[in-house]
Amino acid sequence: MRTLAPDPQRRLCLHACAGAAVASAVPAKGQAQAPSAPLTRRVPSSGEALPVIGLGSWITFNVGQDGAARDACTQVVKAFFADGGRLIDSSPMYGSSQPTIGHALQQLGQPPALFSAEKVWISDVARGQAQIEASRLHWGVPRFDLMQVHNLLSWQLHLPRLLEMKASGRLRYVGITTSEGRRHAQIEEVMRTQPIDFVQISYNLLDREVEQRVLPLAQERGIAVLVNRPFREGALLRQLARHRLPAWAADIDCTHWAQVALKFVVTHPAVTCAIPATSQVVHLRQNMAAARGRMPDAALRERMARDVAAL
């Protein structure tokens, strides 16, 4: 595990500085990371270390029968693993994203570092197993690492089955998801009452509602947090692209707004991994760079959010 020396003079510190006592925020121990290795966070329920930047597939990997676009996605996945990435997230809802991921993994020889995060998204629970199996065949993996109930759809019925799969070794982790700030009350209920490993929520420089209850609850309950829409589906970056990077961006080794947005997200002590989506290798590399270098402390995080909101 790479350790970055805190630099209080510049109000910089490691990702864990705001919540060092929290297991999920503590860098995984016993891993001597090379200087170029990405920052990792532990999954509280297992202690497994995950790089803080993952790869989403909403829209970007939904390329249908377009061979050239599918090959471009393969290059993105290749660059992702080359930069130390592990977690790829998808859903049956994402059109052809699953076959695109499966194609990439096959082309790359099924990278052993892969942490596969999928979702079950179907009202009829009896067909949930068939959907999971169809997803698995698309990916071409022996089993999924993480299976999440997409947008809490029929979660009361899906969760027991997923937990049963986990108990029998057919899954490693179980989770739930929501997006764009919806159904937080229900998310909290599930987090309080169910033995889930992961929760996936939307969080970014402008959408910070989860800081109030969901993220503290995740820390309290020892639940890993995946963050979707860290760029507001690109709208945030399009908005920020009109402005120059603030001076403090250089202090945290950010050369692009994407890195600012991602470093803000992944340095919240409750966050395990952000899953930005892209179809371009150059953007992937910019994103992955956010898992390296100096990180903002709590005070700078507040300033980042305040400055961006004022733009």
Add this chain to the structure above:
Amino acid sequence: MAEWWTYRPSDFLMFSPRIYWRLFESINLFAWPLQPLLIAAGLGWLRLQSRGPAGTAGTAGPTWWRRTAGVLARVLALVLALVLALVLSLCWLFVAWAFLWQRFAPIQWVATGYATAFALQGAGWLVLAWQDGLRASTEVARRRIGTGLGLWALLAHPLLALADGRPWQQAEVFGLAPDPTAIGTLAVLLLVRAEAARTRAWLRLLWLVPLGWCAVSAATLATMGSWQAAVPLAAAALAAATARWGR
């Protein structure tokens, strides 16, 4: 979806504009060289339509010749109407299968529904082909706007790709892509009329899918942030207004 009011159109757009436009590149490659044939056939039909309703008015010569010419003109009109309905049927069925089902549906779930609607429209034209023959409309406004929309669908719409800075290979061609097919069909619906009540009722039904598709396409393109959204919307509004109030 209890919190339905929190959803925006963009939440349902699950593909990128880049991939959407490349679908047209794919269909053009697949269908080549149908493009010039379809455009030529469409222009030829518009040219014949521009002569007005079939008849013998103005035909000179002896009575037997005028009668023969009249019969030939009516036969020609019937054959043309039959061919028109069959070709339109094939165009809608082709778009349903090759574009919407095979190419669009993998990146957009609801496209299977669009494909079904297009297939029904194709079947509708097929049924119409075997009903009483269509006649050319005699209403000036319908003929002018119909011809204009037809020319747009055949000649101008394929140029939108270039106007938008996209490669010409992504041109949307009548009979292969849904928007110009719908707009061209609206043109046909303005340019023809039927004398039999049953055929008139059938023709009215055939307005539904092209108008509906124009609305769907406009919404999709607007969500994608494309200025092209105005095109199907304007075409549908113009065609509907002309059909309602045009004389």
